[in-house]
Amino acid sequence: MNTTELRDLVSRIAADPQQWRPLVRFDTAERHFEQLWRDDQVDVWVISWANGNDTGFHDHDVSSGAVAVVEGELVEERLVVGGAPRVLRHRAGETFDFDASHVHRMHQDAAVPAVSIHAYSPPLWRMGTYVVEPDGTLRRQSISYAEELRPVEAAA
Numbered sequence: 001m002n003t004t005e006l007r008d009l010v011s012r013i014a015a016d017p018q019q020w021r022p023l024v025r026f027d028t029a030e031r032h033f034e035q036l037w038r039d040d041q042v043d044v045w046v047i048s049w050a051n052g053n054d055t056g057f058h059d060h061d062v063s064s065g066a067v068a069v070v071e072g073e074l075v076e077e078r079l080v081v082g083g084a085p086r087v088l089r090h091r092a093g094e095t096f097d098f099d100a101s102h103v104h105r106m107h108q109d110a111a112v113p114a115v116s117i118h119a120y121s122p123p124l125w126r127m128g129t130y131v132v133e134p135d136g137t138l139r140r141q142s143i144s145y146a147e148e149l150r151p152v153e154a155a156a
């Protein structure tokens with residue numbers, strides 16, 4: 001699926017709360033993932049974000065993706081070499097998409113929890129997380145999609 005199709009898919013799901021509402025959970029301190037769908041074309045996740053939840057910088061390996069925010073607000077940061085990250089705010093009712101070249105960090109900094117619908121194609125299998133060493137060197141770690149993303153501390 002291309003990014004337009006992914007965006008259409010998350011928009012359709014977002015408009016039908018009966019599909020995603022039962023998968024929302026705010027009783028944990030960590031981001032909560034529930035897989036809504038997975039086939040050989042696409043996987044779809046419902047993610048519940050509590051205050052302070054943070055993915056750290058990551059990529060989605062060979063997958064493109066789209067996100068619909070259905071409750072609250074999420075902050076997306078894009079790495080800028082030699083400058084401060086570019087900050088985008090995505091509010092309930094908004095969608096965005098990205099191709100497989102995209103590196104970003106998502107976090108939630110508001111008192112009100114957030115919920116988002118994510119679709120990836122091809123389905124997520126591997127991801128990359130990024131660590132900035134104390135000397136500024138960027139390092140990528142390949143991880144399984146099943147490992148929860150959280151900011152990785154630079155090695156001491």
Ligand SMILES: [Fe+2]
Nearest residue numbers: 058060104106
């Ligand atoms: Fe992501």
